[in-house]
Amino acid sequence: MAFEDDLAAAQERIEAGFDRLFAAHPHTDLHAAMRYAVSGGKRLRGYLVLEGARLHGVPDALNAALAIEAVHAYSLVHDDLPAMDDDDTRRGQPTVHRKWDDATAILAGDALQSLAFELCLAPGCHPDAEVRGDLAFTLAQASGAQGMVLGQALDIAAETSNKPLDLEAITRLQAAKTGALITWAGEAGARLARADPVPLRTYANALGLAFQIADDLLDVEGDAAEMGKAARKDEAANKATFVSLLGVDGAKRRASDLVDTACAALSGFGEDAEGLKQAARFAIARRT
Template sequence: MDQELSRCKQAVSACLDTVLDEFGSNSVADGMRYATQGGKRLRAYLVMESAALHGIADATSVWAAASIEAMHAYSLVHDDLPAMDDDDLRRGQPTVHRKWDEATAILVGDALQTLSFDLLTRPEFDVSDQARIALLRSLAQASGVQGMVLGQAQDIAAETAERPLTLTEITALQRNKTGALIEWSAQAGAVMAGRDTTHLGNFARALGLAFQIQDDILDVEGDVSKIGKAVGKDADAGKATFVSLLGLAGAKSRAASLVEEAKDALEPYGETAGPLRDLAAFVISRDT
């Protein structure tokens, strides 16, 4: 799995570097480069593997993979701001607002969000007009007030709520905040090929929840030197998480069950979906 993720990282990083070089050097462009470095590239890998599953070449799918990584980077830059989670570290490095300042971080996030859509309009992204429009529209929905932004708003509201969130409520929150972009990524290949997205959608919904549960587990028992950001913040803030609601053993059991659910959703693809099944297992075995 590490080798496959590394191959994807190299392709996406090269694509982003080429595009970001067009912007020269200034505080915003330099911040964009900084914010897009590192990370697991899990969303990008989902894009490229779901595309390969439908016969789409890497040279084409890498543009959609770079797009989702730019969108994800924007969300992290803004999520780290003092008005949001107020984090000092991201991927083992100072967050953008700590390395520069808050105003620059806001602009870097804004620019990365618009870059995400720009990448899907590039002529090198050789898909049909119908597929391009579908990807643009669904990305706007997944990242906006119907998806990720809604999830972030729900997360902020939960901090001042009179009672902790229930398991049903936190599941809905995380499906928006984290799951929406994972679902877009996993379905992107089918959209590029003009194929049905149902099975990949089912796969992604289970995978996204498993991913978030593992994040909650790592916030309890993770190593900050490996994770690259502060741990224990959720417990300190008294926030409801899958661990606080299910217990550590219960959360691990639920994550494992979701991984099996994700794998089962790929059954119609047979052995060709092997890399995606491996990714599902990786999601709950990772320590970062």
């Protein structure tokens, strides 16, 4: 199956999973905002979970895929708030705080974060409680003050300090802010199989940085209407990015090198890893 078809199939599985999940919830503004927040998007993180699980012979990794998409959605809801990036659109639609209000957005994000851990720890995620606990523990590390939240805090601090970050600092920041969740998604399949997560971790670490470089390039070269969100915000805010430090051509070369590193980490899986290799190439070729 072509990668685009494979990704579309994963998107359909994840969307149907959220449909079933929220069908059992009360019909309140909170739950409507939560469902709205997890709608759409590339689902690349969920795809990485499902494909990594398939690679290891795990028949069902949907709970883990829904969990990472829930955490990602929560992070976007909070990131869009006036206290952070103050964005009006996300995925071509009004952001949650614009469609409802700030309080509903905060609560919806909080609830999506809790939902992610509920999904990891639910018996339907995996029959072995130790595996479920490991998933929840590592997701907490990836999403909290050692991972994504740390990255966001470093990003905010950099904006207010008026001290431009160098390449090493930007790499460390983005490895936490963007990369930590992608790394968890990449290695979740191995964890579900009780297999060595290191090859997929190496793959996903490189993919995460390549993905962020592609985001930085899209902010410079992308079309706001096509992306469904504002463009050229980094330059307006005078933020240090991979593009501002390496230039457009240098950033593209760095992203391409990282994709090569990611694909090389999968060499032990042979042709079975072609889907993950194509996912890495997609990460830097996308237009949204």
